Amino acid sequence: MTQRTLWLLLLLPLVFSEVSFAEETGKVTLPLSMWQAMRDRLEAAQKPETAPVAVSAIERQIEGSFRKGLFSGTLTYRFAVEDTRGHVRVPVLDAGAAMGEVALDGKTTSLLAEGGMYTVGVDQPGVHELRARFFWGREQDRFARLLSFSLPPAGVTRVSVLIPESDIEAKLARGAIISADPAPGGTRVEGALDASGRMSLSWNRKITHRSREKVQTEFREQVLLTLQEAMVDGLAVFDVDVLQGELDRLELVVPEGLDVVSVDGGAVLQWAVESGAASSPAANGTRLNVLLRYLVERHMRFSVRFQFQTEEGKPLALRLPLPPPEATFTGNLGILAPAGYNVQVAERDAEVQELAQRELPPELTDLTQSPLLLGFAFSKPPRLSLSVTRNQDVTLLSTVIDELEASSVLIEDGTEITKLKLRVRNNRRQYLTVRLPEGAVLTHSQLEGRPVRPAVTGSGAEEALLFPLRQSEKVGRHQTRLHVVRPDETLSEIANFYFGNPNEFNRILEGNRDQLSSADGLYVGQQLRIPASTDVNVEESNFVIELAYRRERPALGSFGRRELLLPSLDVEAQKAVWHLYLPEHLEALSFDANLAQYSHVRYDHFRRVRDFLYRALFERNAFAGGGYVSVLKLRKDLYYSESGRQASSEVVLSSFPLVGERYRFRRALLGREVPRIRVTYADQAFGTAARWLSLLLPLALGLLLLHGRRSLGRFVGAGAVLLLLLFAGYYFNGVHRRILWGVDLALLLSLLWMRGRPFWQGLRRIAWEPWRVVEIVTLRNLAFLVGCCVILWFVLLFPLLLSSTAAVALYLWWRRKERLRRQEVAHA
Known part of the structure; x- marks a missing residue:
């Protein structure tokens, strides 16, 4: 609605109300300009509409050729205009076309684009003929086999298009194809459009088409x-x-x-x-x-x-x-x-x-x-x-044990208790066959933390346990698994279970930030999302089988040898880790195993001498502060805790104390070989005796060689005793350092023997006459005291080797000084 019409509607009530109000109250005064505008609107609204000019199509024809997307054509349009008053615009063609020469009734004229159509102006009524040259599209190498544009609605339009292709099938969407005959340069397609004027001509070549042009x-x-x-x-x-x-x-x-x-x-x-x-x-x-x-x-x-x-x-x-x-x-x-x-x-x-x-x-x-x-x-x-032959296929494992973890405890009465944990990946197998060592009795078994009872097959030496296996899950890179937290579980244990590395707990922590603010926020029953590994597209998860067994053996003596075996498995193991705990009063002398020992390793004598020299010259004692916590005490506390859980009817596998000295073994690519350890042990009393002998014998030999008559036999005997002590030091720890302590003690006693009487006499004189202490405070004695402090500092800093070296050097210097003093006295 225009602004003027709005004013007219607003003033109409005032006009009509003027008459009634004039009869009752008088007259209404309006501005003259407003009154005049209002009358003009009323007069214009009362005028009758002029009938549109009638234009009727008599004949319309399009003829042209198509080449690489460009259509060049001529439009011939005969139409009749009825009686008209003045200038009339007649639509003729789509405004998207490019126009060439245009003639109306034989005279050149021009077209005007209006409302999406080209229009031609006509001043006189009657029959008129328009001829227009136009172009549609654009010439290019890649084009669609389609010609589409618009004409104003009229009667039937004849179409004739030359397409430079042969053996084609043409289709006219709003009309009919009359003929498609071969013509010079291609195929002449003729048809008729309906009254809508929508030109849409498409074509495809026939599959049987053959090109006649030489290419x-x-x-x-x-x-x-x-x-x-x-x-x-x-x-x-x-x-x-x-x-x-x-x-x-x-x-x-x-x-x-x-x-x-x-x-x-x-x-x-x-x-x-x-x-x-x-x-x-x-x-x-x-x-x-x-x-x-x-x-x-x-x-x-x-x-x-x-x-x-x-x-x-x-x-x-x-x-x-x-x-x-x-x-x-x-x-x-x-x-x-x-x-x-x-x-x-x-x-x-x-x-x-x-x-x-x-x-x-x-x-x-x-x-x-x-x-x-x-x-x-x-x-x-x-x-x-080609000659193609297939090589022999390698048999792939459908089931594999990624890691075998075992802990064995030897008790004084000879009982052997072993806990076994297997991380298994399985694709096809239903059972895992486990043959326990002879005389072993299964005490506990779990699958994924749930108790399981294996089946028994065979008898006697052929008896074996069949543990049911489940199918390993395949987890994609963007998939996650859910883990339900069990009692006393930690993030490190969960990370070790899924990733084989307890240090990967941060990955679980980052994936559960919505419910975990720290690693200590776990509670029983909590569901954690376990992310998949990022370095593989599909990850095959493993599951855990745990079992424990007891084996009764003869009691352990003060000295002997004991062989331990793990169960035999019918699945290959990639990695094996075995921890062996011996009673506290026993000391392992040697091991013979098919696994590599990586704790308490006993090297050959030359390497032990090298390590001893390194520790004597370079190692320092470090104290980090805080209270000392015994690992043995922690193991006992763990045992007592799990014993309490077992008393409350909970299933635990660590139902034996992990106490005593621990020895660790491991091996990669174990295969199906049965892990075996043969240990030679002795009571610690033997070690204590060997350590006392390693202190006393060097002391006695040192005093004998320093103050007794020197002879070749004594030197040979001392060397034999030293070799015997070194041999004992291969099996008992602490022997080497006690040998040095014995040598140090012998040198110290020799010094006291040589200078003991004058030293004690001087102390006695100072005790009875204290003022004589001033007589010994001299520059020479002070320098001697500083030297003794330096030697003492070296002894404390390097307690093993340099202490003996310093004592030997001091003793030789003292002997030389005494020999010179005696020569002076004899000369006087």
Whole structure:
């Protein structure tokens, strides 16, 4: 609604109310301009509408030709205009067209674009004829086979279009095709549009189309063949250069037995495989017809995927689609095969050249990310056959134990208690066969933390336990698993269960920030999301089987040897870790095992001397502060805690004390070998005796050699005793340092023996006459005191080696000084 109309509606009530109010109250005064405008609106509204000018179409015709997306045509339009008053605009054509020459009744005129249509102006009524030259679309190499534009609604419009293609099927969406006959330069399509004026002409070439124009082409072909079990998959990429003429279709030669799967390319419209006579006598047989979306004058690229079957035990004759015989071409061929195949060239023509790896063209290697096994170059249809043999397959494990963890405790009465934890990945098996050592009795068994009762098969020495296995889950990179927290569980234990590394607990913590603020926020029954590993696309989870058994053996004596065995498994283990706990009063002398010992390792004598020198010269005692916590005490507390849980009817596997000295063993790629440890032990009383002897014997020998009569026999005896002590030091810890302590003590006693009487006499004199202490406070005595402090500092800093070295040096210096003093006295 315009502003003037709004004013008119607002003033109408005042006009009509003026009459009534004038009768009752008098008159209403209005501005003259408003009154005049109001009268003009009323008069204009009362005038009758003029009837529209009648324009009727008599005849309309479009004739032209289509080339590469551009339509050049002529519009002939006869129409009649009824009696008119003044100038009339008649719509004639879609405003999207580019106009050329326009004539109305034989006189040149112009068109005006109005409302999406070109219109022509007419001043006189009567019959008029318009002829207009126009262009629609744009000429380009890639175009759609479609001609679509709009005409004003009128009667039937005759259409005649020359399309520069042969053997086509045309369709007129809003009309009818009258004829589509061959004509010079292509096909003349004639039809009639309905009264709507919507021009929509489309066409496609017939599949049986054959080009009559001579075309010269050059092909470059890259072929990749992938050998499969009973099939060969192929990919052929063609680069076509048009040297003469235009291409609207391609015809390839297809060998017998080759199945075309797909043909892809930006210019490919449709394709079909046909049999029969081809356009060339040399191309008789099966052919692949490829129709193009547009005419190709320069270059095009397309690909063909194909396959053909193979016969086992026979040479593999290679097949591939080829360009027509009249075309020149070059090509390269690459062979891919699985790792289990052995591929050799059985037969090839002289024209087929085998390529080395460095000679393979990048156009061929870019077709795959895998390295090519063989490569060939050819310029004629290749005759090539391969000898393909399959290597023997490697048997893959369907079930594997990722990690075997065992803890064994030897008790004084000879009882052997062992706990076993197996991390298993399983795909097919239903049971795990476990053969316990002779005399062992199963006490507990769990699967994923739940009690399980294994079945028993066989009897006697052949008796075995069958543990049920479940299927391992396959978890993708973006999938998660749920874990329900059990009593006394920690994030490190959960991370060790799923990732095999307790230090990976941060991954679980980060994935559950909505319910965990720290690693201490776990509670029983909590559901945690376990993220999958990021370095694999699909992760196969493992599950845990736990079992414990007891084995009664003869009691452990003060000295002896004991052999321990783990159960025999029918599944290969990738990694084994075994912890052995001996009673506190026993000391392990040596181990013989098929696992590697990595704690309390006893090396050969030369390495022990090297380690001793390193510790004596470079190692320091470190104290980090805080209270000292005994690991043995922690193990006992753990045992008492689990004993309480067992008393409350909870199932626990650590139902034995992990106390005593721990010795650790491990091995990678254990396979199905049964882990075995043979330990030689002795009571600690033997070690205590050996350590006292290692202190007293060097002391006695040192005093004997320093103050007794020196002879060769005494030196030989001292050396033999020293070798015996060193041999004992291989089995008992602390022997070597006590040997040095004995030597140090012997030197110290020798010094006291030599200077003891004057020293004690001086102290006695100072005690009775204290003022004489001033007499000994001299510069020489102070320097001597500083030297003694330095030596004492070295003794405290290097308690093993340098203490003995300093004591020997001090003793030799003191002996030299005494010898000089005696010589002076004798000379005087």
